[in-house]
Amino acid sequence: MNCANCGAGLKPVGNRPYFRCPYCETFHFPEELADGVAVVGGEMKLACPICTEPLTHAAIDGHKIGYCQSCRGFLAKNSTFNQIVQLKRARNTSAPVPVPFSPEELKRCIACPSCRKPMDTHPYHAGGNAVIDTCHRCCVVWLDAGELTVLGRYTGRSAPPVRSVNADGSPASPPPPPPVPEPPMIYLFGFPITLDG
Numbered sequence: 001m002n003c004a005n006c007g008a009g010l011k012p013v014g015n016r017p018y019f020r021c022p023y024c025e026t027f028h029f030p031e032e033l034a035d036g037v038a039v040v041g042g043e044m045k046l047a048c049p050i051c052t053e054p055l056t057h058a059a060i061d062g063h064k065i066g067y068c069q070s071c072r073g074f075l076a077k078n079s080t081f082n083q084i085v086q087l088k089r090a091r092n093t094s095a096p097v098p099v100p101f102s103p104e105e106l107k108r109c110i111a112c113p114s115c116r117k118p119m120d121t122h123p124y125h126a127g128g129n130a131v132i133d134t135c136h137r138c139c140v141v142w143l144d145a146g147e148l149t150v151l152g153r154y155t156g157r158s159a160p161p162v163r164s165v166n167a168d169g170s171p172a173s174p175p176p177p178p179p180v181p182e183p184p185m186i187y188l189f190g191f192p193i194t195l196d197g
Helices: 078-091 103-107 147-152
Strands: 037-047 054-060 063-067 074-077 120-123 131-135 140-143 185-188 191-194
Touching (some): 037 063, 063 078, 078 147, 103 120, 140 147
Antiparallel strands (some): 037 054, 054 063, 063 074, 074 140, 120 131, 185 191
C-alpha cells in the first residue's frame, strides 16, 4: 500500500489496523476505528506528541479529551482515562481476540504535550495488551489510534494469556520458570541439617 501524499510504501503501526508513511509521516486508516471519539471542535494549546498538529477539543462517552485529527491519537487525564476504559469494557460483548504488541513499541520516546518532558512508555498494567504513554508530572495518558479499542476488548481473567512477539513476528522467549526453593536448613550443634519434609 502506498502513501496518498508522497507515494512511498506505507508501514504498519504496531498491532493496530492502520499505516504510517516513513518519509512524510502521514497516516492511512483503511478501516474506521471504534474508539468512539466525538470531536467538539476548537483547537487546544497543546500539540500532538506524534505528529505535532494542534490537538482538538473532543469527548469519549462524555469525558473531555484532546484529540489529534491527523494521527487519531488522544490525550486524557488519568482519572478520565480510567473511566473511559471501564465504560468500554462494560459495553464489550464480543469475544476477546488477543493480539500481542510488538516490543518495538516500548522503544519510542515522546514528549508530554503539557510539560514537553519525556513520557513513560509502558504496557497498560490493567490488562488489554496495549502500550501507552503516561506523564506522572501532568497526570495524563496518551493513546495512539486503536489502542482504546484494544483495551476495551479485554475481559479480565477469562481472556487467554497473551505473549509478546519479537519485531519479526516470532514469539518472544517465554519467561524463565520460577526458582525452586531450597529445602529449609537448620543448624544443630554447628552442623547444617536439611529438612526434607
